[in-house]
Amino acid sequence: MDNRLDPAETERLLGFGPERRKTRKELCFICFAALIIVCIVIGSISVWASLSYVDSGKRNVILMISDGFGPTSETFARNYKQYVNKLEYNYVTPLDEILVGSSRTRSFDSLITDSAAGATAFSCGIKTYNGAIGVNPKKEPCGNILESAKYLGLATGLVVTSRITDATPASFSAHVIHRNMESDIAVQQIGDNPLGRQVDLIIGGGRCFFLPNHTAGSCRIDERDLVVESKKRGFKFFSTRKEFDDLEPGKNNLPLLGLFTLDDMSYEIDRDPAQEPSLKEMSEKALKLLESATANSDKGFFLMIEGNVAAHINDPATHVHEILAYHDTISFVKKYVDEHPGTVMISVSDHETGGLSLARQVTSEYPEYLWYPEPLTRVKNSSYVLSQLLLNYWQEDRTEYIKGVIRSGLGIEDFEDYAISWLNKNHTQMEYEIFLANMTSFKAQIGWATHGHSAVDVNLYAHGQNTEVLRGNHENTDIGDFITEYLNLDLDFITLKLNKNNNTFHQATDSTHFHVDKFNHHHGIMSDDSKN
Numbered sequence: 001m002d003n004r005l006d007p008a009e010t011e012r013l014l015g016f017g018p019e020r021r022k023t024r025k026e027l028c029f030i031c032f033a034a035l036i037i038v039c040i041v042i043g044s045i046s047v048w049a050s051l052s053y054v055d056s057g058k059r060n061v062i063l064m065i066s067d068g069f070g071p072t073s074e075t076f077a078r079n080y081k082q083y084v085n086k087l088e089y090n091y092v093t094p095l096d097e098i099l100v101g102s103s104r105t106r107s108f109d110s111l112i113t114d115s116a117a118g119a120t121a122f123s124c125g126i127k128t129y130n131g132a133i134g135v136n137p138k139k140e141p142c143g144n145i146l147e148s149a150k151y152l153g154l155a156t157g158l159v160v161t162s163r164i165t166d167a168t169p170a171s172f173s174a175h176v177i178h179r180n181m182e183s184d185i186a187v188q189q190i191g192d193n194p195l196g197r198q199v200d201l202i203i204g205g206g207r208c209f210f211l212p213n214h215t216a217g218s219c220r221i222d223e224r225d226l227v228v229e230s231k232k233r234g235f236k237f238f239s240t241r242k243e244f245d246d247l248e249p250g251k252n253n254l255p256l257l258g259l260f261t262l263d264d265m266s267y268e269i270d271r272d273p274a275q276e277p278s279l280k281e282m283s284e285k286a287l288k289l290l291e292s293a294t295a296n297s298d299k300g301f302f303l304m305i306e307g308n309v310a311a312h313i314n315d316p317a318t319h320v321h322e323i324l325a326y327h328d329t330i331s332f333v334k335k336y337v338d339e340h341p342g343t344v345m346i347s348v349s350d351h352e353t354g355g356l357s358l359a360r361q362v363t364s365e366y367p368e369y370l371w372y373p374e375p376l377t378r379v380k381n382s383s384y385v386l387s388q389l390l391l392n393y394w395q396e397d398r399t400e401y402i403k404g405v406i407r408s409g410l411g412i413e414d415f416e417d418y419a420i421s422w423l424n425k426n427h428t429q430m431e432y433e434i435f436l437a438n439m440t441s442f443k444a445q446i447g448w449a450t451h452g453h454s455a456v457d458v459n460l461y462a463h464g465q466n467t468e469v470l471r472g473n474h475e476n477t478d479i480g481d482f483i484t485e486y487l488n489l490d491l492d493f494i495t496l497k498l499n500k501n502n503n504t505f506h507q508a509t510d511s512t513h514f515h516v517d518k519f520n521h522h523h524g525i526m527s528d529d530s531k532n
């Protein structure tokens, strides 16, 4: 619907008519009304006008995206922390301290967005269709904030725990008509695209899309070796914790491409610190490297950090550990902002996942008003990891084995015979995961509405100068607009560059470009368009 004022209608309402003669009083009123309209128009075209008045020189933006994290997840994590650490009822989490408003998440073509359209709203500042990576509803590439920042001389980085080719980071570093074109996304991320290399620092998972299709663990559609290609393009490449630890600021480490795992990195609850760093550690390293890379420049950096909090499996213990890891990262980044004037951080989600509810009616009698954090404290492993055990053990003592997995993994002793006999049968990995997760949710009396996303507004958090203008209820595209204003970017200019030669680099040339899940990857598995 077009809400703009129709000029003729405006004139009619204000009494401007060709035949009417105006009294002095009327003229006064008209002048006054016109003045008000001018004020309203000026106000609306410069929503972020106050920004231009604050300037402490060098500007950095840290955009933190908690993928799939809804408002209930925040209450959930807060209650859990209070329970585990015996905190007062009025304890505030690092996110609670910087709540400024909410973000509306619908996409161009659906009331429920996917991560691709959700991230493109942030990166390009536009609403687009579900599945779109950095392209508009007409499937044309749109310039994004990272590219524009790079053009202006800022350093740029992406830190994720998912595959770097997954929808959220892809929307800041590639343009393709469908999120499943991950082989093409990887190609663009190392700089093979009309703009050349845009990302200076990449840390995350998803190495499989950088390996030639004939090598073990590859999920590429072709024979290109992007590790070799990225090195030729100047990237320093690493894949181990040791190499990560050895990176030192000031040592000319950028451009940097670090991919620890073939697929998504481990869930926090399963993470082996000797193999994979935490989100906080990766963010800390990224900030050090970007800061030192821009130390002698009057331009700062743009860094996107994604926490993959989406609970598609509805596994509450895994979910809460992801959130706590995200909180740790937030605490660190907040401190960084306090110590670095000119730096702004925003934390927002692309959408909620699961329709999480901190209540569940478990009997047909009158519902009780409670939920129990305690059963979650006994869970040691994600349902993802436990389901793999069940999938791979078919010895004669399988029943005993299943009981062992439930006792040690979920910390549940009083399981029903029904559960054991169900788990004893042959199911898919995802079915096992969902079943195990439900056992914990049931004990904790936590409810879920879907294995996909939901339409609820998500919380908007911000810290740093000028962020007060983010107060209130916003469209997700406002986040992109805010960063554009704050860094003085010009996305239209980048869009023109991308589309100059009617480039078709973002289109699939054949159906094999659509990667079919080789992994049952655990961060989003329900269907093509509802991942993460």
Ligand SMILES: *[C@@H]1O[C@H](CO)[C@@H](O)[C@H](O)[C@H]1NC(C)=O
Pocket: 213, 214, 221, 222, 223, 224
């Ligand atoms: C690898 O990709 C090439 C195209 O680059 C294709 O011809 C070949 O069949 C693929 N090999 C495998 C094992 O998928």
Ligand SMILES: *[C@@H]1O[C@H](CO)[C@@H](O)[C@H](O)[C@H]1NC(C)=O
Pocket: 270, 380, 381, 385, 386, 389, 409
């Ligand atoms: C489950 O977690 C425990 C405790 O962290 C760990 O020792 C064990 O190896 C994990 N199991 C699996 C299958 O990863």
Ligand SMILES: *[C@@H]1O[C@H](CO)[C@@H](O)[C@H](O)[C@H]1NC(C)=O
Pocket: 394, 426, 427
């Ligand atoms: C379980 O079912 C799958 C699919 O039908 C089959 O490939 C697999 O061999 C079965 N596993 C066992 C242990 O029966």
Ligand SMILES: *[C@@H]1O[C@H](CO)[C@@H](O)[C@H](O)[C@H]1NC(C)=O
Pocket: 435, 438, 439, 442
């Ligand atoms: C979840 O577990 C409860 C308790 O065992 C069971 O009654 C319910 O049917 C399960 N729900 C699903 C979707 O499996």
Ligand SMILES: *[C@@H]1O[C@H](CO)[C@@H](O)[C@H](O)[C@H]1NC(C)=O
Pocket: 502, 504
């Ligand atoms: C751009 O190029 C494609 C493929 O070459 C062609 O199908 C399309 O019509 C062109 N679009 C415009 C606006 O020229």
Ligand SMILES: [Zn+2]
Pocket: 067, 068, 114, 115, 116, 118, 310, 350, 351, 531, 532
């Ligand atoms: Zn998402």
